[in-house]
Amino acid sequence: MLKTFLIGIKDVKLAFRDRAALIFMLLAPFLLTLGMGLVTGRFSGSGSSGISDIPVVIVNLDDGEMGQALVDIFNSEELAELVEPNLGTSPEAARRQVDEDEVAAAIIIPAGFTRSIIPQQEDFANGDSEVVKIEMYANPARPTSAGIIKSILDEFMSRIEEGSLSGQTSILQMVISGRITPEQAEAAGEEMGKHLQDAPEDDTLAITLNTSTADGEEIKFDVLAFLAPGMALMFLMYTVSYGGRSILTEKSQGTLPRLLVSPTNATQILGGKVFGIFLTGAAQMLILIGTTSLLFQLKWGDALGVIVLVLVAVFGATGWGMLITALARTPAQVGSIGSAIMLIFGILGGSFISLDQMPPLVQTISRITPNAWALDGFTTLALGGTLANLSTPITALLTMGSILFVVSVIVFGRKNLAQK
Amino acid sequence: MANILEVQNLTKNYGDFPAVKGISFSIKEGEIFSLLGPNGAGKTTTISMLSTLYAPTSGNATIAGHSVTKQPMDVRNAIGVIPQDLALYEDLSARENLTFWGQMYGLSGASLKNRVEEVLGQIGLVDKAKDRIKTYSGGMKRRVNIGVGLLHKPKLLFMDEPTVGIDPQSRRAILDTVKDLNKQGMTVLYTTHYMEEAEELSDRVGIIDHGELIAIGTQKELTKQVGETETLILHIGENEDPEALVTAFKGIKDVLEANVVDHEISVITHSAKDVLASVVMKANERGIKIHSIDIREPNLEAVFLHLTGRALRD
Ligand SMILES: Nc1ncnc2c1ncn2[C@@H]1O[C@H](COP(=O)(O)OP(=O)(O)O)[C@@H](O)[C@H]1O
Numbered sequence: 001m002l003k004t005f006l007i008g009i010k011d012v013k014l015a016f017r018d019r020a021a022l023i024f025m026l027l028a029p030f031l032l033t034l035g036m037g038l039v040t041g042r043f044s045g046s047g048s049s050g051i052s053d054i055p056v057v058i059v060n061l062d063d064g065e066m067g068q069a070l071v072d073i074f075n076s077e078e079l080a081e082l083v084e085p086n087l088g089t090s091p092e093a094a095r096r097q098v099d100e101d102e103v104a105a106a107i108i109i110p111a112g113f114t115r116s117i118i119p120q121q122e123d124f125a126n127g128d129s130e131v132v133k134i135e136m137y138a139n140p141a142r143p144t145s146a147g148i149i150k151s152i153l154d155e156f157m158s159r160i161e162e163g164s165l166s167g168q169t170s171i172l173q174m175v176i177s178g179r180i181t182p183e184q185a186e187a188a189g190e191e192m193g194k195h196l197q198d199a200p201e202d203d204t205l206a207i208t209l210n211t212s213t214a215d216g217e218e219i220k221f222d223v224l225a226f227l228a229p230g231m232a233l234m235f236l237m238y239t240v241s242y243g244g245r246s247i248l249t250e251k252s253q254g255t256l257p258r259l260l261v262s263p264t265n266a267t268q269i270l271g272g273k274v275f276g277i278f279l280t281g282a283a284q285m286l287i288l289i290g291t292t293s294l295l296f297q298l299k300w301g302d303a304l305g306v307i308v309l310v311l312v313a314v315f316g317a318t319g320w321g322m323l324i325t326a327l328a329r330t331p332a333q334v335g336s337i338g339s340a341i342m343l344i345f346g347i348l349g350g351s352f353i354s355l356d357q358m359p360p361l362v363q364t365i366s367r368i369t370p371n372a373w374a375l376d377g378f379t380t381l382a383l384g385g386t387l388a389n390l391s392t393p394i395t396a397l398l399t400m401g402s403i404l405f406v407v408s409v410i411v412f413g414r415k416n417l418a419q420k
Numbered sequence: 421m422a423n424i425l426e427v428q429n430l431t432k433n434y435g436d437f438p439a440v441k442g443i444s445f446s447i448k449e450g451e452i453f454s455l456l457g458p459n460g461a462g463k464t465t466t467i468s469m470l471s472t473l474y475a476p477t478s479g480n481a482t483i484a485g486h487s488v489t490k491q492p493m494d495v496r497n498a499i500g501v502i503p504q505d506l507a508l509y510e511d512l513s514a515r516e517n518l519t520f521w522g523q524m525y526g527l528s529g530a531s532l533k534n535r536v537e538e539v540l541g542q543i544g545l546v547d548k549a550k551d552r553i554k555t556y557s558g559g560m561k562r563r564v565n566i567g568v569g570l571l572h573k574p575k576l577l578f579m580d581e582p583t584v585g586i587d588p589q590s591r592r593a594i595l596d597t598v599k600d601l602n603k604q605g606m607t608v609l610y611t612t613h614y615m616e617e618a619e620e621l622s623d624r625v626g627i628i629d630h631g632e633l634i635a636i637g638t639q640k641e642l643t644k645q646v647g648e649t650e651t652l653i654l655h656i657g658e659n660e661d662p663e664a665l666v667t668a669f670k671g672i673k674d675v676l677e678a679n680v681v682d683h684e685i686s687v688i689t690h691s692a693k694d695v696l697a698s699v700v701m702k703a704n705e706r707g708i709k710i711h712s713i714d715i716r717e718p719n720l721e722a723v724f725l726h727l728t729g730r731a732l733r734d
């Protein structure tokens with residue numbers, strides 16, 4: 001165990017002393033993120049993102065202010081480029097549009113929504129008013145776009161909760177229009193918050209309430225929150241194949257045979273090499289996340305979620321690194337297979353083009369890449385999700401890594417580590 | 421003295437190719453034993469089996485009482501291995517390399533630290549210990565390579581051609597180190613294709629060729645096999661063609677064997693003074709200039725020549 005750890009640490013040291021490796025591990029993803037950020041205008045503030053005109057259908061069955069406020073938000077100037085909302089009348093038709101992949105999501109605002117949030121005089125008397133839930137029917141084939149729509153809904157709900165935007169204006173409007181008295185308004189606001197907090201979690205609702213304070217900024221999706229993890233994940237594939245290559249390099253430079261004649265067994269040695277790849281990849285990801293956070297003010301989201309996601313993503317990627325190494329014969333072969341896989345996975349995994357814009361078949365194939373799963377996770381986090389929302393990508397990446405490890409060990413077993 | 425190493429019928433085939441063909445020998449505690457043989461003789465393969473890197477095709481060996489096939493971990497703890505080719509991390513310093521390898525031999529803490537400094541002193545690299553070894557000369561790297569094998573003070577040290585391809589000064593230093601280590605009580609199995617090294621270092625020598633141990637014993641015992649002979653060494657100019665001359669020498673009465681290595685021709689005879697005149701005359705006839713002539717007592721080179729009909733270095 002100790003030797004495994006020591007071998008891993010030694011490999012991290014070696015990787016970070018290799019200038020060529022540093023260029024690929026850190027400089028290249030950083031510069032590409034910067035470059036693509038510039039191209040998409042992230043730094044000039046024009047705000048157009050890689051994702052735009054997300055089609056969404058809204059069915060508003062509510063006859064109050066709140067339903068209308070949500071519709072207005074989707075039709076607002078600020079979201080004009082990001083979303084392409086359409087009004088529907090039938091919930092069934094809207095869901096069908098999602099099933100047929102015409103839209104990224106359907107939002108159904110049920111009748112009585114406003115009333116359940118801002119109870120009328122007679123409701124207070126009745127006492128037991130339930131919050132009616134907004135339904136979001138998401139298209140699983142467009143996880144990123146659906147995630148963005150969900151985040152807009154989240155934002156809306158959290159602002160109602162805090163009375164910062166819609167809630168307040170609505171109440172204000174109601175006060176102005178003479179429907180409630182100022183004294184009632186305060187009570188209504190408080191009631192509103194309570195109802196929303198008490199609302200039970202529901203998966204089909206798919207709305208998680210942000211308890212953080214909304215800072216009153218307009219809802220905007222930071223394109224870098226998509227580009228930076230995409231690039232980092234692509235070059236993570238470089239790192240794992242570099243690490244795999246080092247197994248074969250150690251074989252040809254004689255340090256592996258030397259390890260094998262020291263009182264260290266083969267499992268400890270191979271374990272150490274794998275641990276080294278894992279540590280190097282994790283260090284790479286965390287450095288990239290740190291620098292982009294500091295230099296670009298990029299918000300990666302919930303810290304715990306980011307760390308856990310990084311670890312499972314590196315685990316999945318390390319599995320690929322091991323498989324490549326097990327299949328290759330020479331360090332050079334690992335290098336060329338590794339580069340090819342890095343590019344293919346980068347493209348398939350959505351580092352360049354959002355997966356939502358790819359044909360369904362490609363989207364399905366993309367699920368073999370750790371990139372696609374991890375990118376989903378990072379998008380969720382950037383949009384305000386937490387560790388609790390990451391169960392799918394985490395499960396997928398852990399499963400992927402485990403399967404690849406088993407396969408690699410079987411393939412490795414056929415090759416004699418000692419043989420030059 | 422007890423045997424620290426015993427080899428019985430050790431065999432290694434690479435596919436169909438027999439690289440080591442059932443060799444048997446033993447090494448006594450405290451000895452320097454050399455395996456002398458040309459390139460491809462099977463020296464490295466033998467060391468690889470004895471150090472538990474390769475499993476023997478058949479046969480066995482015990483080191484300090486442990487079988488190399490059945491108790492590899494005990495064997496590994498007892499031996500130090502200095503591989504023929506450098507096996508180091510070029511991007512780590514000498515101190516980092518030694519520390520890492522010390523850890524792999526189970527050293528830690530203060531004893532590791534002290535031992536690393538001790539070995540750095542022993543290989544004369546204290547001043548350069550902080551530099552990455554990719555900045556080192558070939559000779560310095562060789563010394564680190566040797567240092568790694570000494571960290572855990574092994575009972576038996578395998579040194580596989582440690583002087584190949586380095587300058588005479590480093591070579592001298594390495595040979596002196598081997599003698600020092602042996603004086604301190606370390607048993608050494610040394611392989612080489614340089615007769616002079618085997619002669620200088622060894623208590624006993626095994627001559628290996630084509631995977632077979634063709635002779636074994638002290639130098640005296642081995643040279644006796646050749647009988648009473650002397651060797652003439654002729655140094656000739658770089659531009660001369662020695663081959664024709666060798667053929668001519670073989671025709672001289674009393675010449676037992678004639679061979680060429682680089683620009684040296686060696687002639688084996690029962691009596692040097694009887695053939696000297698003829699040798700010089702043959703060279704003159706062909707207009708080949710002789711720079712110098714040495715006369716040598718029987719040596720291991722002659723033994724090898726006698727046993728195989730070939731020169732050691734080819
Ligand atoms: N891994 C291998 N596979 C096949 N043949 C080998 C291998 N290693 C060595 N040989 C062959 O075995 C013979 C002995 O090699 P080796 O033990 O390296 O000799 P030496 O160390 O005396 O120069 C040589 O003919 C060499 O070509």
Ligand SMILES: [Mg+2]
Pocket residue numbers: 463464465504580581
């Ligand atoms: Mg050899």
